[in-house]
Amino acid sequence: MTRSGQEYIESLRDGREVWIDGERVKDVTAHPAFRNTAASIAGLYDLAHDSAHSAELTHEGVHRAYLIPRSHQDLVARRTAYKVWAEASYGFLGRTPDYMAGGAAGFAAAPQLFTTDTFDGAANVLAYHRRLAQGDLYPAFTITNPQTDRTRSASEQEEDDLVVRVVAEKDGGIVVRGAKMIGTAAVFGNEVIVGTIEPLAPQDIDHALTFSLPIDTPGLKFISRTSYEAGARSVFDNPLSSRFDENDALLICEDVFVPWENVLTYRNVDAGFGMWWKTPAYVNFVHQAATRFWTKLEFLTGIAILITRANNTFDLPPVTQAIGRLMGKVAQAKAFVLAAEVCCEEVDGGRGGVMPGKDISYAQRIMAGELYPQALQEIRTLAGGGLIQLPASAQDLLHPEIGPLVAKYIRSPGHSAEERIKLLKLAWDALGSEFAGRHEQYERFYHGAPHVYLTQQAWEGDTDACVRLARHCLDGYSLGRAARA
Structure with a gap:
């Protein structure tokens, strides 16, 4: 139990x-x-x-x-x-x-x-x-x-x-x-x-x-x-x-x-x-981490959508396109998880069960480390200066003298000051706070330094298959055919 x-x-x-x-x-x-x-x-x-x-x-x-x-x-x-x-x-x-x-x-x-x-x-x-x-x-x-x-x-x-x-x-x-x-x-x-x-x-x-x-x-x-x-x-x-x-x-x-x-x-x-x-341990790590990363991108993209709606900019073509890019990143993160599962490999001839596909799991590390800072930058751009001009704390909203001023000047169509501040403080904690900075650095190095996982991808990936395909094309023609063209 x-x-x-x-x-x-x-x-x-x-x-x-x-x-x-x-x-x-x-x-x-x-x-x-x-x-x-x-x-x-x-x-x-x-x-x-x-x-x-x-x-x-x-x-x-x-x-x-x-x-x-x-x-x-x-x-x-x-x-x-x-x-x-x-x-x-x-x-x-x-x-x-x-x-x-x-x-x-x-x-x-x-x-x-x-x-x-x-x-x-x-x-x-x-x-x-x-x-x-x-x-x-x-x-x-x-x-x-x-x-x-x-x-x-x-x-x-x-x-x-x-x-x-x-x-x-x-x-x-x-x-x-x-x-x-x-x-x-x-x-x-x-x-x-x-x-x-x-x-x-x-x-x-x-x-x-x-x-x-x-x-x-x-x-x-x-x-x-x-x-x-x-x-x-x-x-x-x-x-x-x-x-x-x-x-x-x-x-x-x-x-x-x-x-x-x-x-x-x-x-x-x-x-x-x-x-x-040489055991499934590391790819099991990636399976959990990739699922979490997909979830985190869903959450961050949700914040972006809520901010653009609060700012009444969601329907502007450049903003809609930016949201589209973020949704594409969410789909990429999801695709790596599902693909690694579908391409699962036997462990010890099946005696040790199965594990997610190693090459796709390793590739997820590259994608995540590069994609996370891009997503943060996209959302920061959509949020604009609203992330900076926020009351110091909830106490400003509750104060009998300052509260009405905050309510008047920090609002947007269809969103009260409390709703807007609550949303933007959530966004700041995810995007700009010291906590957020730790997460950006952590996601960049979650599975090690780039020089490690990029080199490992070259070693573990099926480079022979890539070379065979390119070689097949090269072998299909010769200098003699150039003279007859």
């Missing part, structure tokens, strides 16, 4: 070590930097636990993201579940529990890849997947090395523990020390998986490990970035950042003990890299 939202909230009150603004947070569910977002995530759990959407979100008491799809229909069912949760946050909560749940299902679909000559993690991977699914846990991850000296490998940094590494082995497990960055939503998770998605050099053997631990494990520290939720004035003034700031945190391990049963890969550079790319 899936957890209720209240059960999820209670699970966060475990003494985890989270820091922000020089303060150790006693309870993330009560702290003004985190409490509203925690409540929003609890709302997702309630949707799965007991709502009209429970059947879409779960199957036999397990969230669909944890299930290993066996057919195209299973992929469609999983995407339907992704869409329900994405719509609940309008696409602004990216690393919800279903994201890493899909990754865990990807590991479990190909456990044999975790058996190596240095460590056999196959049983641990299956137990990891089972523990998360049966407990309906929120798995987070930190799999990016800190940006210290990018010209050196992990083992060649100025200090040997800047990147998480093994410092000792014991009978019951290992001791690790070091850091990982961009633990998105990690402070809201139940377990965190620590690993490296980027390739490591052969000499980085001490850093080549992957493990998962409860968030409250002694020695685990999470240092939060600025909280946009904490800076929000109210839901009226900051409707997105006040409720959907999933946060990003730096994870630091200070001589943390990891039991052997929690270790997935160990002292093996190829296994630590291949677990993401």
Whole structure:
């Protein structure tokens, strides 16, 4: 049975070590930097636990993201579940529990890849997947090395523990020390998986490990970035950042003990890299992210339409064309999701079920990173100066002296000042606030840097098919035919 939202909230009150603004947070569910977002995530759990959407979100008491799809229909069912949760946050909560749940299902679909000559993690991977699914846990991850000296490998940094590494082995497990960055939503998770998605050099053997631990494990520290939720004035003034700031945190391990049963890969550079790319884990990530991205574009385009109607410009030909471009972008985002499902591929000859088509999934990363800034620019142009000249807060509308002036001068035909300000504050939070800036940067690098995913597309795509078609044309004529033309 899936957890209720209240059960999820209670699970966060475990003494985890989270820091922000020089303060150790006693309870993330009560702290003004985190409490509203925690409540929003609890709302997702309630949707799965007991709502009209429970059947879409779960199957036999397990969230669909944890299930290993066996057919195209299973992929469609999983995407339907992704869409329900994405719509609940309008696409602004990216690393919800279903994201890493899909990754865990990807590991479990190909456990044999975790058996190596240095460590056999196959049983641990299956137990990891089972523990998360049966407990309906929120798995987070930190799999990016800190940006210290990018010209050196992990083992060649100025200090040997800047990147998480093994410092000792014991009978019951290992001791690790070091850091990982961009633990998105990690402070809201139940377990965190620590690993490296980027390739490591052969000499980085001490850093080549992957493990998962409860968030409250002694020695685990999470240092939060600025909280946009904490800076929000109210839901009226900051409707997105006040409720959907999933946060990003730096994870630091200070001589943390990891039991052997929690270790997935160990002292093996190829296994630590291949677990993401040679199992369905990464394309499962993209399946969830692409569904969320499609939903987010729907939401942003909806804002654009509402603004142009409020400004009485919707029917002007240039504006209608701009809306058409945005609707085209929505259709592109949707098409990538549906196409990846239709072009699904067997995993391990079908023994591991199916996964979305890899080449289309990888191509979605390119599209999303380039398209999102374009969509924002289009909507900003449609909104114009109205986004800038807004009252500081809802209090101006409520003030007995200032309120009537605001009502008189900040309105439009058929829209009261309150309605117009409410709409434009929503638009600003999505387009121009610090929260919005984080999202634009995040969408650009959601699946890695362009030099990584563009190169990977060239490697993974069917370049031979492209060359064959061009070669077939070249082979169809010769210099001799030119003389006869």
